[in-house]
Amino acid sequence: MSLKLMGAEIDEMRLSVPESPDMQELGGMVADCLRGGDVVLLSxxxxxxxxxxxxxxxxxxxxxxxxxxxxFTIARExxxxxxxxRPVNLIHVDAYRLGGDGYGPGEDSVNRLLDELESLGLDEELEEPGQETVVLMEWGEQMASVLANQRLEVIIDRPLEGGVNPDQPPTSLGKREVTLRGVGxxxxxxMRSLRKAVQA
Structure with missing residues (x-):
């Protein structure tokens, strides 16, 4: 494994993730720490x-x-x-299209998000995930921070390296920097267990 710890605090750590297999391995390490009712925010x-x-x-x-x-499905179970x-249902949500064209000035974004989630049957899963459920949400920064006060945030950044053309379509190649932040x-x-697993 080539994961490299770049920095750590009590509730957060930053990692250098050089290859796709390393990113998958990091996902597996997070899976080992999950409990029923968890919400993982992926951005x-x-x-x-x-x-x-x-x-x-x-x-x-x-x-x-x-x-x-x-x-294309917004949510998959x-x-x-x-x-x-113990058995668990993984609800994988893509929130990219939720919120439509954005929110107008003074618009109640929280209630609008709740309405959209309710129409998909996801509002209760995010507000109070059952002990048999784990929610993995992509593109849901605004939503999860409002609805899930206990969550793991996984923020993946892709720093441009020399010779990379930012105008070209993205590929799966190249180093990533990942921040894991435990909230709640x-x-x-x-988070201590995750840090030990990465360092092992």
């Missing part, structure tokens, strides 16, 4: 490696199907197992 630009991370997380949960970008062996008391001890 980063196009081509950053969100789907690769999600595939590693799905593999770690031993889900019963392929983890693909849910762009897969069945797997937590590290301790339930993530304090698990």
């Amino acid at each position: 980063g630009p196009l081509g950053a490696g969100k789907t690769t991370f999600a595939q590693g997380l799905g593999k770690g949960l031993e889900v019963d199907g392929s983890v693909v970008s849910p762009t 897969l069945h797997g197992r937590l590290n301790e062996g 008391s339930s993530w304090k001890s698990r």
